[in-house]
Amino acid sequence: AQKVTQTQTSISVMEKTTVTMDCVYETQDSSYFLFWYKQTASGEIVFLIRQDSYKKENATVGHYSLNFQKPKSSIGLIITATQIEDSAVYFCAMREGGTGGYKVVFGSGTRLLVSP
Amino acid sequence: DMKVTQMPRYLIKRMGENVLLECGQDMSHETMYWYRQDPGLGLQLIYISYDVDSNSEGDIPKGYRVSRKKREHFSLILDSAKTNQTSVYFCASSPNRGISNERLFFGHGTKLSVL
Numbered sequence: 766a767q768k769v770t771q772t773q774t775s776i777s778v779m780e781k782t783t784v785t786m787d788c789v790y791e792t793q794d795s796s797y798f799l800f801w802y803k804q805t806a807s808g809e810i811v812f813l814i815r816q817d818s819y820k821k822e823n824a825t826v827g828h829y830s831l832n833f834q835k836p837k838s839s840i841g842l843i844i845t846a847t848q849i850e851d852s853a854v855y856f857c858a859m860r861e862g863g864t865g866g867y868k869v870v871f872g873s874g875t876r877l878l879v880s881p
Numbered sequence: 882d883m884k885v886t887q888m889p890r891y892l893i894k895r896m897g898e899n900v901l902l903e904c905g906q907d908m909s910h911e912t913m914y915w916y917r918q919d920p921g922l923g924l925q926l927i928y929i930s931y932d933v934d935s936n937s938e939g940d941i942p943k944g945y946r947v948s949r950k951k952r953e954h955f956s957l958i959l960d961s962a963k964t965n966q967t968s969v970y971f972c973a974s975s976p977n978r979g980i981s982n983e984r985l986f987f988g989h990g991t992k993l994s995v996l
Contacts, residue, residue, distance in 0.1 A: 771923075798982040810971065810987040817982055856923060860982070867912050867931065867977065868939065869985060873923040 767792045769859050771872035778847055778879055785832070786842045786875045788857030796862030799840045801829070804854040804874070813855075816840055818862075847879045882907055887972050887988035894995050900959035902991050904972030911977035913955040914985065915939075915947060917968040924971065930955055931977070962995045969993070 768791040778784045790799065799816045814826045816833050824831045832841035844851055857872040885906045894900050904913065911932045916924040916939075926939030928947040936947050944966060948956045955974075959966055969992050973985040 774921075800984060802985075802987075808969070808990050810973075812984040812986075815982060815984060858924075858985075862982075867975070868926065868929060869914065869973075869975075870926065870940075871916075871924040873921060 767794075767797075767859055767861055767868070767870045769857050769870050769872040771857055771875050773875045774873075775876040775878065778877070780849060780879055780881050781846055783843065783845045784847055784877065786844075786855050786857075786877070788840050788842070788872055790838050790840065790857070790859045792838075792859065792861055794861040798860045798862065799831075799833070800858040800860070800869075801831070801840075801842045802856045802858060802871075804856065806853070810856075814842070844877075847877075849879050849881060852877055852879045883986065884908075885972055885974055885986050885988040887970075887991050890989065890991060892991060892993045894962050894993070896964055896995055897961050898995075900962045900966075900993065900995075902957040902959075902970055902972075902993070904955045904957070904988055905953055906955075906974040906986070907953065908974065908976070908986065909952060910974035910986070911952065912975050913949065914973040914975075915945070915955070915957045916971045916973065917941070918971060918990070919968050927957065927970075962993075964995050967993060967995045 797818045801813045854874045913930045915927040930936045930949045972988040975983045
């Protein structure tokens with residue numbers, strides 16, 4: 766069964782610094798897709814970035830990037846030049862490929878607080 | 882307009898009452914989901930629907946059932962609600978284009994309190 770684990774409950778950083786959030790996953794599939802979502806204070810959940818398991822290059826979108834370490838089953842989210850508005854809860858998620866591959870499993874989330 | 886709409890946003894029910902949570906999307910997405918969110922537990926999958934009348938249990942289906950009679954509409958039903966079903970419920974959708982790397986689009990959630 767697929768599983769996603771985020772061990773960092775909360776992180777506090779100063780504005781304009783770089784932060785890394787950890788995520789490890791378990792899957793029996795050779796093909797899978799990893800996602801990061803952000804939940805704002807209003808409760809809205811938005812998609813940030815995705816990594817396909819068969820791609821070696823780390824995904825990057827704006828000031829978000831991923832550190833994909835396949836042998837360690839790890840997908841870290843890196844936010845550079847953090848801003849106050851990056852304060853939110855960040856969820857890691859995984860979707861397995863294949864014919865049954867529409868189930869999406871989430872980690873428990875990491876709360877990020879960015880201070881001025 | 883690419884929206885997932887959940888109704889109602891807030892709901893208070895008494896234990897034993899029936900609860901209907903509704904979700905609609907305007908993107909013709911085949912796949913739809915119901916999750917619940919509790920503090921420290923992240924999002925837990927209740928049910929997934931692959932299209933009309935094609936539903937599958939998620940990780941925590943006990944105490945819930947779903948209905949999908951139109952592609953754009955997915956309902957979550959709690960028959961005889963229990964206090965431990967107090968939670969925030971999120972609906973999500975995604976396209977099914979033969980690959981599994983599509984992102985989810987989320988609704989704004991329904992906060993349900995069962996007293």
